[in-house]
Each structure stands twice: as structure tokens, then as C-alpha cells.
Amino acid sequence: MNSELDKVDWALLEALQADARLSYNELSRRVHVSPPTVAQRVRRLEQIGVIAGYHARVDPTIAGRPVIALVRMKCYGARCITVHPELLDDCPEVLEVVRLTGDICSVVKVAASSIRALERLLERLATYGETSSAMVLSTPVDWRPVTEPTD
Structure with a gap:
């Protein structure tokens, strides 16, 4: 499966892992491809299971589970x-x-x-x-x- 990922895919994954709330326009700016291409690539990464979901990282110690x-x-x-x-x-x-x-x-x-x-x-x-x-x-x-x- 790794052979299916190119440099643009990895750049998208790096950006989304740092901040999954980035817009397609911002991702487009960061990885130097058009917003429609970003949207298509992100959808493909979701469909093949590379992106398994989007979650807020919660610190359990601050959230009442220390x-x-x-x-x-x-x-x-x-x-x-x-x-x-x-x-x-x-x-x-x-x-x-x-x-x-x-x-x-x-x-x-x-x-x-x-x-x-x-x-x-x-x-x-x-x-x-x-x-x-x-x-x-x-x-x-x-x-x-x-x-x-x-x-």
C-alpha cells in the first residue's frame, strides 16, 4: 500500500496530522496543488483507509481522568x-x-x-x-x- 502514496499524499498527511482542521484551501497552499486536487486526494486517502478518522486529542488528566x-x-x-x-x-x-x-x-x-x-x-x-x-x-x-x- 505504501507504493500508492506519493510525495503530495505524504505532504497532505503531514499537514493533516499537525492540524486536521485545515481547509482544503489552506492544504492547497501548503502542498502546492489545487483545492480540487487536495479534496480528491484526501477523499482517496480516506477511502483506502490511510486516514482512519479525525479526532480531537483530549488530555485525560485535565479532563478529569488523572x-x-x-x-x-x-x-x-x-x-x-x-x-x-x-x-x-x-x-x-x-x-x-x-x-x-x-x-x-x-x-x-x-x-x-x-x-x-x-x-x-x-x-x-x-x-x-x-x-x-x-x-x-x-x-x-x-x-x-x-x-x-x-x-
């Missing part, structure tokens, strides 16, 4: 959260679940409103398998944009 933790899970079978992620649909504290290889099946990133709320969530997650958690002290690298591969 207790951030990573929970390592070992779960198998019918109650595995990677096989049945809908088991967590009613857990707003769960921000992300990453399926892994190795001796654990997943890592769950959570943002809780308090230590007590984290404790309740850990008790709930323990019903799906073995848990081991670590609280996040800080995030030196919070997010990075996806850039064009150099290889």
Missing part, C-alpha cells in the same frame, strides 16, 4: 478481551487495547478518575484473566505523526 495506567492481560478463550472487545464497551476508562504476541495477550491503557476507580476497573478486568498493572508517571513521547518510510 490516573493513567497500563494493564497487562493474560486471558484466553471465550472471555478474552482481544477476541471479544465488546466486553469492555461499558468501560469508559479503557482508552485502548493492544493485542500482543508473547506471554501476555494484551495491554490495556486506562484513564481513571481516581485510584478507587482504577481499583474497581482492575477488579473488573481480573474477571477476564490475569492482570498486572503499572501506573503511568509521565509520557515523555506522547504522540508522533506517521511519516513516510525511508527504506
Whole structure:
């Protein structure tokens, strides 16, 4: 799929990752192609799944969920959260679940409103398998944009 992306596509992706609210006119100015071309390119990037969505980045600590933790899970079978992620649909504290290889099946990133709320969530997650958690002290690298591969 990478071969489908050219320099203009990557320039658009760079600009949109920095600010997804840019207008087609502003994108046109930045990447030096016409607004209709920008619109067509952005639609194509959306259609092929390179652009998976547009979201506001919310800081959970400022938004009332200051207790951030990573929970390592070992779960198998019918109650595995990677096989049945809908088991967590009613857990707003769960921000992300990453399926892994190795001796654990997943890592769950959570943002809780308090230590007590984290404790309740850990008790709930323990019903799906073995848990081991670590609280996040800080995030030196919070997010990075996806850039064009150099290889």
C-alpha cells in the first residue's frame, strides 16, 4: 500500500496530522496543488483507509481522568478481551487495547478518575484473566505523526 502514496499524499498527511482542521484551501497552499486536487486526494486517502478518522486529542488528566495506567492481560478463550472487545464497551476508562504476541495477550491503557476507580476497573478486568498493572508517571513521547518510510 505504501507504493500508492506519493510525495503530495505524504505532504497532505503531514499537514493533516499537525492540524486536521485545515481547509482544503489552506492544504492547497501548503502542498502546492489545487483545492480540487487536495479534496480528491484526501477523499482517496480516506477511502483506502490511510486516514482512519479525525479526532480531537483530549488530555485525560485535565479532563478529569488523572490516573493513567497500563494493564497487562493474560486471558484466553471465550472471555478474552482481544477476541471479544465488546466486553469492555461499558468501560469508559479503557482508552485502548493492544493485542500482543508473547506471554501476555494484551495491554490495556486506562484513564481513571481516581485510584478507587482504577481499583474497581482492575477488579473488573481480573474477571477476564490475569492482570498486572503499572501506573503511568509521565509520557515523555506522547504522540508522533506517521511519516513516510525511508527504506
